[in-house]
Amino acid sequence: MGLDVHARSVAAVSIDGVPGELLQARLSPDHDHIRSWIRQLPSPVAVTYEAGPTGFGLARILNADGIRCVVAAPSKLQRPAGDRVKTDAKDAVHPARLLRLDEVTGVVVPSVEQEAARDLVRAREDCRGDLMRARHRLSKLLLRHGIVYNGGQA
Structure with missing residues (x-):
């Protein structure tokens, strides 16, 4: 799954492994709220989000819970040419797809x-x-x- 993390909201997108179905949600930035939403998803779950000003607290909590969390280096995320429309949902789908392909370059937490x-x-x-x-x-x-x-x- 991919997250677009902001100070006041989190856009979450989960890609179901077999059918490739997208499940989208708008979450609060509260770590417990994010964890409870992730726990509702079928296992195993891997999470990614871009490194940014919100810090690494979410990654630490998810990793401590046994949920694989990769904090992506924003400069290393490959963006398709001509993709200039930015929305929170699109910003969450893109890293989720890259994580599914194991194409995310993570930063050290x-x-x-x-x-x-x-x-x-x-x-x-x-x-x-x-x-x-x-x-x-x-x-x-x-x-x-x-x-x-x-x-x-x-």
């Missing part, structure tokens, strides 16, 4: 500690960038008013 460290590093880099932009804005404002600081480090 980091541990909770690794993801927290990455978040901390990203937050620090953002703060440093904000500080540098503020310093440059202030120095250019002062320069436009003829104030130049020459006493060492700014």
Whole structure:
């Protein structure tokens, strides 16, 4: 099955193995809601969704439940030429079909500690960038008013 995961909703598409029948649903982003919907499907179930800003919590929960979950690298998903219409349902069907063909390139799901460290590093880099932009804005404002600081480090 394929998921198109967003902060407020999840589009889910399941492909039945034998007849190839599509089963679509609009789910809440609550992990328990997603798990309960997946449990209703005939076994075995494999799930895929694109890596994104929602993180890897869903993949960790599904893998811990014994449900194979592959987090797909968005840059590695092959898109058909000329396929420019984007809907949540189409974005869920495409990775589901690729997973069925075993054509999904997965990313490594980091541990909770690794993801927290990455978040901390990203937050620090953002703060440093904000500080540098503020310093440059202030120095250019002062320069436009003829104030130049020459006493060492700014």
